[in-house]
Amino acid sequence: MYPVVFDMGYRTDTVRQLIEVKESLHRVPNKGIGYGILRYLCGCDYRLSPGISFNYLGDFGSGLDNGQGSSLFRFSGDYHGSPVSGHRERDSVLSVSGLMVDGRMNLSINYSREQFHEETIQGLLSAYRSRLNSLIGILSSETGHHPTPVDLTFKGLEIEDVLKLDSSVGLEDVYPLSPLQQGLYYHWASSPTSEVYFEQMSYRVEGLLDVDKIESSYRSLVSRHAVLRTFFTQDYGDRLLQVVARSFSGDSVILMLPGIPISLFRISRRGTVPLALTCIRAHRCA
Structure with a gap:
């Protein structure tokens, strides 16, 4: 058990408030084990005494299957006595x-009858149930995806940055650059019109060419491979990042050059649409 303080400044925005709570819990270092070590093993004096403690015991499932569609064991809700001594001093007002x-x-x-009437606690439970049902209803009606920093591979972004990226490109993930990628990006940033590391491959196709099927196949390829939906950015902090969009909604540019030998054909970066690493541009095929 460890203390956590939540920022409740977004109570009028249910989804954003849930994001704040989720982020606060996930950012507790090592799930709070350090607090217990410092307090109980190292004797550090922590005077913070939360009024409410919450302990999630986990998912007990439906029991062990006996192979015939029923369970050998089930969780019993029968009274089994008090798990702690009645003389134990409470750590919190409500547990x-x-x-x-x-x-x-x-x-x-769990509460003290010396502090609360049973009707008061029943009212609290009823209000909790009502609020929880309301949250379920709100989230069930949400059609959008709400990624937060802890959902991403790179977790150093602020919530506002993630929301901004998600609204602009439909965010799937964010990664830091590898050393090799940093080197490639440096060459591109130093000379965007340079052809260093710009590679092209060509293939000869014989027979009738169905452009619509090629475009559909290529879109399926982009949808399958995240690297084809990735761009780089320096707009968030002092670190280069690569951002993966959930989908690619740009146009595929198909260049038809009849009569030109394949050996003479080449798409040049020096054309009207240069290669840009910092945004998802139209994909070009020929």
Whole structure:
């Protein structure tokens, strides 16, 4: 158990508030084990005493299958006595425990009758259930994807940066550049019109050419391979990043040059559409 402080500054924006809570929990170093080590093993004096504790016990599933479609064991909700001594001093005013059983969330609140009436706690549970159902309804109606920094390979972005990227390109992932990629990017940034590391391959196709099928096949290829939906950016912090878009919505430029020998044909970067590493441009085929 470790203390966490949430920023509740987005209470009027449900989705954004959930993102803030999610990010806060995922950014706790090593799931809070350092707090326990410092407090209980090293004797550090931490005076922060949260009023509410929450302990999620996990998913207990549906029990071991006996091979005939039923379970050998099931989670029992029968009373099994108090797990702690009644003389134990409370660490918090309210202690909330949660667990999943047969696909259903079960919550219980432990409290002192010297502080709260049973009706008060029942009202709290009822309000919690109502709010949780409201959140489920809101998220079920959401059609968009809401990535956050902890969902990405590179986790150093701010929430605002991720939301901006997602709204502009439809974000799938963000990676730091490898040393080799940094070198290639340096050569491109130093001389964008240079043909260093610009490679082209050509193939001879005999017979009738169905341009629509080629374009459809190429779009399927782009959809399958993230590297074809990747661009580079220096706009977020002091580190070069490569951003993968979820989809490519640009136009495929098909150049038809009848009568020109394949040995003389070449797409030049020095044309009207130079190669740009910092955005997803139209793909060119010929």
